[in-house]
Amino acid sequence: MTSLAGSYDVLVAGGGNAALCAAIAAREAGASVVLVEHAPRAFRGGNSRHTRNFRIMHAAPTATLTEAYLEDEYWDDLLRVTGGETDEVLARLTVRGSAPALTWMASHGVRFQPSLTGTLSLSRTNAFFLGGGKALLNAYYQTAERLGVVIRYDTEVRDVRLRNGAVDSVEVASAGESLTLCAKSVVVAAGGFQANIEWLRQYWGAAADNFLIRGTPYAKGRVLRNLLNQGVMPVGDPTQCHAVAIDARAPKFDGGIVTRLDAIPFSIVVNRDARRFYDEGEDLWPKRYAIWGRLIAQQPGQIAYAITDAKALTLFMPSMYPAITAATIDELADKLTLDRVVLGNTLHAYNAAVRPGRFNDKILDDCRTDGVAPAKSHWAQRIDTPPYVAYPLRPGITFTYLGVKVDDKARVVMSGGTPARNLFAAGEIMAGNILGRGYLAGFGMTIGTVFGRIAGAEAAKHAQH
Amino acid sequence: MHSTDTVAEARRLMEICNACRYCEGYCAVFPAMELRREFSNADLSYLANLCHDCRGCFYACQYAPPHEFNLNLPRTFAQLRAESYREYAWPAPLAALFRYNGVIVALVLAAVLAAVLLLITGLQQPSIVYGPHAGAGAFYVVIPLRVMIAVGSVAFGYALLALAIGYMRFWRDTAQGLRHPAGMRAWWRALGDAAALRNLSGGGYGCNDRDESFSGVRRWLHHAMFYGFVLCFAATCVATVYHHILGWIAPYPLFSIPVALGTLGGVGLLIGTIGLLILKIARDPAPGAREMLGADIAFLVLLALVAATGLLLLGLRDSAAMGILLAVHLGFVLALFLVLPYGKFVHGVYRLGALVHYAAETAPVRSGERAIE
Numbered sequence: 001m002t003s004l005a006g007s008y009d010v011l012v013a014g015g016g017n018a019a020l021c022a023a024i025a026a027r028e029a030g031a032s033v034v035l036v037e038h039a040p041r042a043f044r045g046g047n048s049r050h051t052r053n054f055r056i057m058h059a060a061p062t063a064t065l066t067e068a069y070l071e072d073e074y075w076d077d078l079l080r081v082t083g084g085e086t087d088e089v090l091a092r093l094t095v096r097g098s099a100p101a102l103t104w105m106a107s108h109g110v111r112f113q114p115s116l117t118g119t120l121s122l123s124r125t126n127a128f129f130l131g132g133g134k135a136l137l138n139a140y141y142q143t144a145e146r147l148g149v150v151i152r153y154d155t156e157v158r159d160v161r162l163r164n165g166a167v168d169s170v171e172v173a174s175a176g177e178s179l180t181l182c183a184k185s186v187v188v189a190a191g192g193f194q195a196n197i198e199w200l201r202q203y204w205g206a207a208a209d210n211f212l213i214r215g216t217p218y219a220k221g222r223v224l225r226n227l228l229n230q231g232v233m234p235v236g237d238p239t240q241c242h243a244v245a246i247d248a249r250a251p252k253f254d255g256g257i258v259t260r261l262d263a264i265p266f267s268i269v270v271n272r273d274a275r276r277f278y279d280e281g282e283d284l285w286p287k288r289y290a291i292w293g294r295l296i297a298q299q300p301g302q303i304a305y306a307i308t309d310a311k312a313l314t315l316f317m318p319s320m321y322p323a324i325t326a327a328t329i330d331e332l333a334d335k336l337t338l339d340r341v342v343l344g345n346t347l348h349a350y351n352a353a354v355r356p357g358r359f360n361d362k363i364l365d366d367c368r369t370d371g372v373a374p375a376k377s378h379w380a381q382r383i384d385t386p387p388y389v390a391y392p393l394r395p396g397i398t399f400t401y402l403g404v405k406v407d408d409k410a411r412v413v414m415s416g417g418t419p420a421r422n423l424f425a426a427g428e429i430m431a432g433n434i435l436g437r438g439y440l441a442g443f444g445m446t447i448g449t450v451f452g453r454i455a456g457a458e459a460a461k462h463a464q465h
Numbered sequence: 466m467h468s469t470d471t472v473a474e475a476r477r478l479m480e481i482c483n484a485c486r487y488c489e490g491y492c493a494v495f496p497a498m499e500l501r502r503e504f505s506n507a508d509l510s511y512l513a514n515l516c517h518d519c520r521g522c523f524y525a526c527q528y529a530p531p532h533e534f535n536l537n538l539p540r541t542f543a544q545l546r547a548e549s550y551r552e553y554a555w556p557a558p559l560a561a562l563f564r565y566n567g568v569i570v571a572l573v574l575a576a577v578l579a580a581v582l583l584l585i586t587g588l589q590q591p592s593i594v595y596g597p598h599a600g601a602g603a604f605y606v607v608i609p610l611r612v613m614i615a616v617g618s619v620a621f622g623y624a625l626l627a628l629a630i631g632y633m634r635f636w637r638d639t640a641q642g643l644r645h646p647a648g649m650r651a652w653w654r655a656l657g658d659a660a661a662l663r664n665l666s667g668g669g670y671g672c673n674d675r676d677e678s679f680s681g682v683r684r685w686l687h688h689a690m691f692y693g694f695v696l697c698f699a700a701t702c703v704a705t706v707y708h709h710i711l712g713w714i715a716p717y718p719l720f721s722i723p724v725a726l727g728t729l730g731g732v733g734l735l736i737g738t739i740g741l742l743i744l745k746i747a748r749d750p751a752p753g754a755r756e757m758l759g760a761d762i763a764f765l766v767l768l769a770l771v772a773a774t775g776l777l778l779l780g781l782r783d784s785a786a787m788g789i790l791l792a793v794h795l796g797f798v799l800a801l802f803l804v805l806p807y808g809k810f811v812h813g814v815y816r817l818g819a820l821v822h823y824a825a826e827t828a829p830v831r832s833g834e835r836a837i838e
Contacts, residue, residue: 042532131487131488132485254533256528257487317484318480318484
């Protein structure tokens, strides 16, 4: 293994998709590159490990995409989910950059699966990695190694020292040892801070202790905090995070996709006090699943229970955890440690309010309640057919929105408005520039890929001058 | 399929995989999994035998060890396959032969070889065993043709019977849930999948033969071995026609059809088996199962020995070594026939059954409808 000591043209902080794209792009531009990844090899890749697809603009069907998805529609989708909290220049740069990125990815080892026709209905807009994000990372790491990028696992970037608007040196910690590295340019692609519970507690208080983190435990936001402390311009609301309802039995970190639960539209959801608190059937699930993390975060103890019956069992994707089942509501209340009487009353009130309708899980049907608060607007069916079924839910945090401001060359912008001379950013650490709010499936990977490539190329260019 | 710890582990993994589905592009296992929400023991046996051990899902898995979910599908399925071979073996008491299979195959081989050599040297004059022979019927001077036919057909016939019963047991167990019987079309598709090893193509990009990197080497080595085996079998069939219908008595000239087929087949077998042996030893052990390693290696070595002695016999058939070489070669062939239903070979039988099942349950019925919901 190459020694860590020495100086490089480009240092990349981070080991996920954006970091790898930057490292490969910089190396191919002729720079010597070291990539510093906090995680050990087995857990390398940040949250990219858990991703699956990539949102891509295209004018005609391809082997991996159906129909067409043009710039204007892409931009409209982004505008809609962010409510305008986006930088149009950077956003359009990303959208346009997504088309050539597909070829670039394939030529650097990423494999795609043929267009899907399944339940995800993303086959028009998103290309799916064969085997998912970890397979993509394996391919990129292999390519980077072949090209001669020096890769250091188990090494955390502690301090990117800025002096007079430029990085002067980078302090890293490896195996308990602190080392100072010199690089002509630095790309920070070290993610958000969603795995830093202490930081989340600043905004969420003690509730943060009950959050589950869906992805890597290594996204502590140390580089982000370090840069913001040194006068880099922040972007994105620091209090916001993407939070969905996941199975409460999921591990604290890294549970990923299999802890997701899609039962809510076909259930009632009660809190620790066995009371309902929000319209479970407000809209189609893809449009609503991302609000439930926040809703549950606001409930006492940050816990909730989706309760339904035998009729609903096959209506949603299976999760990895078995349903908690019971022959009676009392038995179910006992199993969930909820108050029997209150749960019975909640269920009774709900059942009594269910209006007859024609049930259809594919559309906004006319099965709704009348005379219960909160109402259930769609897919409301009486819960009366044993076995009764429940899933415990907790907020699952996907990512945070706070980041560093960048320009169209991926240069990190100082609070005065001038870009740092040799500091570039890519991936989640700067995604807030473009996705200031909301979520668009596969767009994080697009930002990471497009800005990773830009940051890598620009960092190499700067290093060589 | 009986409930075992392996079956329980396979169920745990399938319930995780079915909530993820990232691997659905690799092979038939995942689309078959997606047709189910619950996994009976028979389902798991079917899925395990559908798995071609390409290992793509292991390296792509975000939950592979050291992740706490500890998801190692290729290993668990290999263990389950090993258990399923015992489950369906006929007659049932001989299922025990799958335990320590490497040792068993070696012992059978040693016993058969010793018996053949003792019989030859005991029953034939030394001048016949150790002397050169030429012209039509040269082989049959050493070992009479009727003995060859009698012993060979009894051993091979028994192997076919035991394999067929094993197949039926597997099918009866795993295909209960099929709504439509597997028809000609399913068989045709399954045979095509098997002949091309379509599920060893990793969605078109190759498999993780050795490690994280992708290659098609294992698939091509298996082709060399399998089609080598087929060519050798074809050589025997042609020779049978020559002998019994045309009255042409072996040995046949170098440029005759049986010798050409046998030579080509032998070379293919040798390349395939040796290549697969090297790969088996060199590859990353993480996604593999130790349970099958002995059986895998024993069967590959036996096939390689059959091929090597066959080629050697061809090369030295005019010399004084022919008698002993013929005995050794036929001893290996006999041992191969005997262990066919109780060793690695059975994987092909159950895999074919699983592919027929898969073809039947995913056959488009009408306008994209699926045979199983």
